[in-house]
Amino acid sequence: xxxxxxxxxxxxxxxxxxxxxxxxxxxxxxxxxxxxxxxxxxxxxxxxxxxxxxxxxxxxxxxxxxxxxxxxxxxxxxxxxxxxxxxxxxxxxxxxxxxxxxxxxxxxxxxxxxxxxxxxxxxxxxxxxxxxxxxxxxxxxxxxxxxxxxxxxxxxxxxxxxxxxxxxxxxxxxxxxxxxxxxxxxxxxx
Numbered sequence: 001x002x003x004x005x006x007x008x009x010x011x012x013x014x015x016x017x018x019x020x021x022x023x024x025x026x027x028x029x030x031x032x033x034x035x036x037x038x039x040x041x042x043x044x045x046x047x048x049x050x051x052x053x054x055x056x057x058x059x060x061x062x063x064x065x066x067x068x069x070x071x072x073x074x075x076x077x078x079x080x081x082x083x084x085x086x087x088x089x090x091x092x093x094x095x096x097x098x099x100x101x102x103x104x105x106x107x108x109x110x111x112x113x114x115x116x117x118x119x120x121x122x123x124x125x126x127x128x129x130x131x132x133x134x135x136x137x138x139x140x141x142x143x144x145x146x147x148x149x150x151x152x153x154x155x156x157x158x159x160x161x162x163x164x165x166x167x168x169x170x171x172x173x174x175x176x177x178x179x180x181x182x183x184x185x186x187x188x189x190x
Contacts, residue, residue, distance in 0.1 A: 073100035
């Protein structure tokens with residue numbers, strides 16, 4: 001049983017690692033069909049400046065829940081929301097000053113943000129408010145992925161991988177032997 005469990009955990013870890021280095025193929029990452037075609041080299045490309053002096057932090061990651069509504073997280077606890085494709089945006093209060101580097105929404109209202117020092121935030125009301133979740137980790141967390149409304153994975157510094165099966169209420173470590181050690185992970189936490 002332990003060999004199968006260890007193989008399952010190792011396979012899951014490699015899938016997460018490969019996913020983090022590949023081009024995103026999920027709907028929130030795809031190009032919009034109505035975008036201008038790529039220039040052939042002789043065409044003049046024009047850009048629309050969407051920057052604004054009021055964004056002073058380093059921006060780290062974005063997630064769009066539809067063609068117009070999106071969120072961007074950044075350093076110093078910065079979170080921005082648009083409902084018009086970033087023609088304009090609102091600065092949101094996150095409740096933390098930690099650098100935020102990952103964002104994922106499971107639907108239009110429920111979303112998660114991860115960042116430094118084990119920070120995980122959750123909203124259930126389209127970012128009207130945030131709840132700080134206990135990740136059980138002090139590592140800097142970098143990325144997250146949810147397979148459904150309840151099941152999600154977060155990866156971070158020093159091979160940190162944690163999992164939730166109850167919408168972030170509790171997080172369990174997913175261990176690997178990538179650092180050379182053997183750690184037994186209880187079956188209930190996978």
